[in-house]
Amino acid sequence: MSMELDVFVGNTTILDDEVYKLWLDGYTVNDAVRARAEGGVLQRFDASVEVLHSDTMDQFRTFQMCERLLHCPSKLANQLLFQIPPQRQAVLIERYYTFDNALARELLGKKLSKGTKKDLDDVSAKTGIALKSCRRQFDNFKRVFKAVEELRGPLVENIQHHFLLSDRLARDYAAIVFFANSRFETGKRKLQYLSFQDLAFCARQLISYWTVGAVGTTAPPTTVQLQSLHLCGFTAELVLVCAALRGKIKVFNEMEANFKNLSRALVHIAAKLTHTKDVRDLFIDLVEKAGLPRSLIVHRYCPLQCNAPCK
Incomplete structure (x- = not known):
């Protein structure tokens, strides 16, 4: 035989x-x-x-x-079974953790649980991404989240240290971790025009300026604490924002004309940010109550640092 x-x-x-x-x-x-x-x-x-x-x-x-x-x-790098040059190892890792923006957008803000994983069949059908690939990417999101959720220190640096990712990819994962932890509402129809990269940019600003970890405390940098906003000076800060944006964005004239209504709406939103539910509805409120267009929500000037472009 x-x-x-x-x-x-x-x-x-x-x-x-x-x-x-x-x-x-x-x-x-x-x-x-x-x-x-x-x-x-x-x-x-x-x-x-x-x-x-x-x-x-x-x-x-x-x-x-x-x-x-x-x-x-x-x-x-420390195993002996596979003889893979360091540069090839870096490529393998980077590509393994690279994800589809369409999938990330569907999962953004959702709890990375077994229940969400069971819904990947529908996500796969909607995005056109193979179910096996959806599951791998979901598991990557969850793995990174679990590894850095409670760590102290800069979120991006923690991700890079544990998963050896490039700066760009680590920043995108930081946005996913931040949204998964804070559970911002991003699935409503009125927010569907915002892409993953739009919301990832917003996450980077919130991490930098609006989280406990950003101001040198011992809390993880995913913990949102917006109570530090000084409501009495919020309108004055908005005036400075207008000055910084003058002539730089297309919607400036519209924003200036509606300054009174806009400032009132923003102060009303800010006043409620001490409550977890209201924090989660931040993006919905910015669109529904303040009427801010996409070009202003994701503009590269942070409302709290209005004299300097956000990095």
Whole structure:
């Protein structure tokens, strides 16, 4: 009785970027083989479908074995099973934790629980992202959240330290962690015109200026504490905002003309920010009660630091 075996022997682990993307996108082996064949890989290497299938299966098996290490990226550099150069390790980690903005927008502000994970079928259908990929990205969100939720110190730096991500990606994860912790309402229809990057920008400003951790206390930087707003000086600050924005945004004339109503609405919103529920409804209130357009909500000038552009 004969038996055929596919054997691969080597030292440095060979990882194909194209196959890695297919694996991350949730393709099965057969679907990945079909996609690679349609991309012309058989003609480029003069290979048979059987060889392509064997190579794809081997790559998928390697990625699945690496995945447990990617859950804790610092372990990837210290393991001996896979001989992967440091620069390749960085690419593997960065791409594994890269996420789709459409998926992040759907999950933003929701509790990262089993119940939310069960709803990923609907999210997958709505966004067109494979369910397997949705689950991987959701698990990444939850993993990062659990790792840094209670840590002291700058949120972005904590994420970079534990997950070895680039500054840009770490900042996006910081926004997800912040929204998951504060549970801001972002799913209402009136807010759907705001993209993930719009809300991520707002999160960065709230983290920098409106959280306990931002002012040097021992509390985690995800803890929102807006009580420090001085309501008596809020209108004066808004005047300074207007001066800083004069001639810089298209809606300035409209905002100046409605200054009285706008300032009254903003003071009313600020007065209620000592209550958790009202904090969660901040973006809804800014749109419904203050009538602020997207261009002003996400403008790169922070209302509390009106003389300097927000970084």
